[in-house]
Amino acid sequence: MKIAVDAMGGDFAPQAIVEGVMLAKKNHPDIEFQLYGKEEAIRQYLTDETNITIIHTDEKINSDDEPVKAIRRKKTASMVLAAQAVKEGRADAIFSAGNTGALLAAGLFVVGRIKGIERPGLMSTMPVLTGDQGFDMLDLGANAENKPEHLHQYAVLGSFYAKHVRGIANPRVGLLNNGTEETKGSELTKEAFQLLKAEKSIHFIGNVEARELLTGAADVVVTDGFTGNAVLKTIEGTAMGLMKLIKGSINEAGAKGKVGGFFLKDALYGLKDKMDYSSHGGAVLFGLKAPVIKTHGSTGPEAVSHTISQIHTMLETNVVGQLVAFFEQV
Incomplete structure (x- = not known):
């Protein structure tokens, strides 16, 4: 399983995000994490680099950015690169604690909707x-x-x-x-x-x-x-x-x-x-071709770990693949 993580999204990024990934690694050694963001800032919180890949970028989407414009103009932002990895099949899911509207836009315009779904919904x-x-x-x-x-x-x-x-x-x-x-x-x-x-x-x-x-x-x-x-x-x-x-x-x-x-x-x-x-995990933008998960901007390491466990279960059960098959039949 490969999860693309927007390491720069959220109020306490990258520390809370990276520390949460470290917690999740202990429970899910079968996950490969792709951390998108400033390499130097990310690396200082890593305690174990097994199954960790850092994809460096200096650009990120801020909480006050206009969502659609940010996705279209900030092509090398950590969130956009993570979504692009999912679209191209280099990752199976994307996780972010950043700008909610921007993640919704990235999910719709980059990852894409399941055929037959008119409006993906945000679910917790x-x-x-x-x-x-x-x-x-x-x-x-x-x-x-x-x-x-x-x-x-x-x-x-x-x-x-x-x-x-x-x-x-x-x-x-x-x-x-x-x-x-x-x-x-x-x-x-x-x-x-x-x-x-x-x-x-x-x-x-x-x-x-x-x-x-x-x-x-x-x-x-x-x-x-x-x-x-x-x-x-x-x-x-x-x-x-x-x-x-x-x-x-x-x-x-x-x-x-x-x-x-x-x-x-x-x-x-x-x-x-x-x-x-x-404690139940993050909010799922449900109805897309891959899991796109958002957690609260002020989230801490434990909540990040819970969200990664949630993504692990979604990938393990292939819930998105089953949805695709269901709506194709419909």
Whole structure:
């Protein structure tokens, strides 16, 4: 397996990226890593160069660059070179913590869509409060607007991922809506409901409400990109705010509160870890000819390692190849 890594993407690159690769190497000795970026900056964080190739470039895409223009003008940027390696078959997947819009553009214009997929969707595995299975949700912002046909394809994509990568035998697919009744929602969700209801390749369970997401109501949740991104940010903000609120309450409770907080420390850290969706890996731009994976810009080495494990599973199960075959039949 060969993974092209944009070593210069992210707030703490290349250190966090390279250190994450070093962690992942211990668990996945069968992966060959191609690190794209400034060789001198990358090499200072390498502790083992086995199965590591550095492809030097001084150019990178910044977080404030306009995505499409950056992909077209910065031909030797680390992200672009990594995507080009995937397109030409020199790598099997690309991973970056850099500019999200630019990676989406690189995925679409360089790697390319699977034939039959109209709009690839951005998908992440999100946490649930009970158990550790989580649920896959898409689109999380790759597209601001969607058609019912796009949501139909997201359901097929998400179901494939949940089954082949996460090992769920018969994933429950839900459509995010403002009510569980079939007649509820906008024209988009009403039309999408009928398409999903008629799709024989998925286990569609109907509409699900936002309040049900963290209780494990579905294994796969589909929605339009605008709504999905808003839900994602709401879950992130709620989790962060809740932890700050608990910490503040303990500190304000005086000595007695701090003693209680000491005994609750392990439980609180466990709650924090449960709500951290980065432990499930990065966000997949799903519907492309190869795995294109994005992780948070402020990600650390452990999250990088989790994401590489996710890519390893995607390559090992050939989920993209199975999708290509499925849509060719359709």
